Amino acid sequence: MTYRKRGAxxxxxxxxxxxxxxxxxxxxxxxxxxxxxxxxxxxxxxxSYEAAxxxxxxxxxxxxxYGESENVSFYEIEGQNPLNWICEEGGTVxxxxxxxxxxxxxxxxxxxxxxxxxNTTVTRTKVQSAEDISDIVSAYVSADSIYYRGNTPALTxxxxxxxxxxxxxxSVVFVRYAEDYTVKETDGTEKNYGKDFLxxxxxxxxxxxxxxxxxxINELS
Numbered sequence: 001m002t003y004r005k006r007g008a009x010x011x012x013x014x015x016x017x018x019x020x021x022x023x024x025x026x027x028x029x030x031x032x033x034x035x036x037x038x039x040x041x042x043x044x045x046x047x048s049y050e051a052a053x054x055x056x057x058x059x060x061x062x063x064x065x066y067g068e069s070e071n072v073s074f075y076e077i078e079g080q081n082p083l084n085w086i087c088e089e090g091g092t093v094x095x096x097x098x099x100x101x102x103x104x105x106x107x108x109x110x111x112x113x114x115x116x117x118x119n120t121t122v123t124r125t126k127v128q129s130a131e132d133i134s135d136i137v138s139a140y141v142s143a144d145s146i147y148y149r150g151n152t153p154a155l156t157x158x159x160x161x162x163x164x165x166x167x168x169x170x171s172v173v174f175v176r177y178a179e180d181y182t183v184k185e186t187d188g189t190e191k192n193y194g195k196d197f198l199x200x201x202x203x204x205x206x207x208x209x210x211x212x213x214x215x216x217i218n219e220l221s
Contacts, residue, residue: 031067033074040069040094047083049094052101053202057169058087059162077167085166093168104170105141107163109133114174114216115158124157124220132212137161139210140172140198146183148199148206154178157217159198172200174209174217 031044041048044067062076066086073089076082084099095101112127127133153175160169174196181193196209196217209217 030065031074033067033069033072035069035072040072040074042067045083048097049086050097052093052095052168054092055171055200055202056093056101057091057160057171058093059164059167059169061087061091079164080167085168102163102166103141104137104161107161107168107170108165109137109161109170110164111162112136112213113160113162113169114220115160117156117158121158125216127213127216132216135212136210139212140205140207143207143210145205145207146181146193148201148204149181151177151181155217155221157220159213172198172205174213175199176217 031042033040033042033049036048039048039050058077060078062078064075065073066076066082067074074086074094075089077085077087077093084096086094088094112133113123114125114127115121115123127136155174155176157174158171159174160171162169175198177195177197180195181197182190183193184190193208196214197206198209198213199206
């Protein structure tokens with residue numbers, strides 16, 4: 001091989017390597033996020049995102065990094081426009097400025113997962129009856145919240161209300177105590193609330209669990 005041909009071949013290899021490196025770098029960089037207090041701004045799209053309370057969880061997370069800040073990697077929520085909804089690697093949901101974070105009664109709940117939590121969250125059963133879903137949601141949002149004592153429960157489940165239209169769960173905890181939970185009223189009488197409750201520490205709500213949900217729990221116990 002002549003010196004000229006050898007040189008041309010080396011130059012082609014170097015150019016190809018540079019092109020590949022450029023492509024890899026451009027793919028790996030993704031969008032760049034800048035933190036401003038509790039808000040993250042995507043410098044590429046100029047969209048700002050705020051973290052939702054931890055009771056909001058992504059139903060399914062994309063496998064590729066959508067963007068990064070100095071300390072946080074962000075992912076798409078599968079099936080959702082990332083200009084509206086994204087999440088970080090730990091599962092925190094972020095919603096864009098201008099997007100309204102719905103309360104549970106404003107969400108379009110298509111099913112409810114009843115889960116156990118160990119190292120992972122495992123679904124034990126699913127509530128798909130539209131009537132039961134409506135009864136459970138209505139009972140949770142309309143019930144009077146009572147004082148949460150923090151007693152150790154005999155049984156717990158994670159209850160995930162799924163809104164597939166936005167790709168987000170609304171999660172609360174079901175707790176069952178070994179003994180009835182009673183509260184002394186101002187007139188000296190005691191009110192018995194039973195053993196089964198729903199608790200959301202992020203909204204400071206502790207309410208009686210509705211029969212429409214308890215029947216599914218009993219089938220698992």
